[in-house]
Amino acid sequence: MARHGSDLLPDVAPSLRGPVEDYLTHIELERGLSRNTVDAYARDLGRYLAWLAERETSGLDEVTETDLLAFRARLEEDGLAPASRARIVVAVRRLHDHLLGEGVTTRDPAAALPPPRQAERLPSGLSVAQVEALLATASGEEPVQLRAAALLELLYATGARISEAVGLDLDDLDLTHGTVRLYGKGSKERLVPVGSHARAALEAWLTRARPAFAARSTGTDRAGAVLLNQRGGRLSRQSAWAIVRRAAELAGVDGVTPHTLRHSFATHLLEGGADIRVVQELLGHSSVVTTQIYTRVTLQSLREVYASTHPRAIG
DSSP, X not given: OOSTTGGGSOSOOXXXXXXXXXXXXXXXXXXXXXXXXXXXXXXXXXXXHHHHHHTTOOOGGGOOHHHHHHHHHXXXXXXXXXXXXXXXXXXXXXXXXHHHHTTSSSOOTTTTOOOOOOOOOOOOOOOHHHHHHHHHXXXXXXXXXXXXXXXXXXXXXXXXXXXXXXXXXXXXXXXXXXXXXXXXXXXXXXXXXXXXXXXXXXXXHHHHTHHHHHHTOOSSXXXXXXXXXXXXXXXXXXXXXXXXXXXXXXXXXXXXXXXXXXXXXXXXXXHTTOOHHHHXXXXXOSSHHHHXXXXXXXXXXXXXXXXXXOTTSXX
């Protein structure tokens, strides 16, 4: 099997493909990006390579700024969404910056190329009442209900990404002191508090249901993973998504994904008066700029309340 997304690249000239393969190796092994992220880069850069080959470009050192502007126009002609176009352009910019830094090329034609502008989308979150309705769907004593409760409470209590939740090992939990160790993007580690409701749900799952799931395993992973599937292996991201989706259906709440609970976690903390730097740390954001979008969500909520309740807000 090809490594680092190489199998996703088109069959083009080695002078085009080779530098991109080296770049994918670099972001996987040296920058520590996940396989999913590397594959996403490979798909985006594969589109770029196919376009260059179509124009009979023999090497990446031949690419000019005019070429890149034409490529960006082609992405728009192909009907790609603004967010997709922006992502691809960013991947191309990072590729050319890397090639210049490694001495593969003598100039960076993408240095002045801005990504396509896209409308900012505020993250969608749930109200506290909606979250409570969602959590209430997993209040039974059946093993799958105990597992669902553990997953849902964990996501909302910690703001964990779904990959962080299913990747959780027993050694990462300290329920005595109420903390969980999460490993985010780039294997960055952070310690997050866990509230009493989530601790109770996790303890119920670990003591009353998980042992029976683990006993069915014939693999070596059963001793490590916190969340298991019915065969005793580690719960997959897809299965975790299905649990959240099922809970949303039972609660009658539309448009819920695991990331919705992460958004709700951040929004509710800020609405409750949490400092944005604390929320940044809890979410594992590298920059507070990323976290600031949630302050706009809370401000929008405040404006709606003000408009509907203040006697002189409208009129």
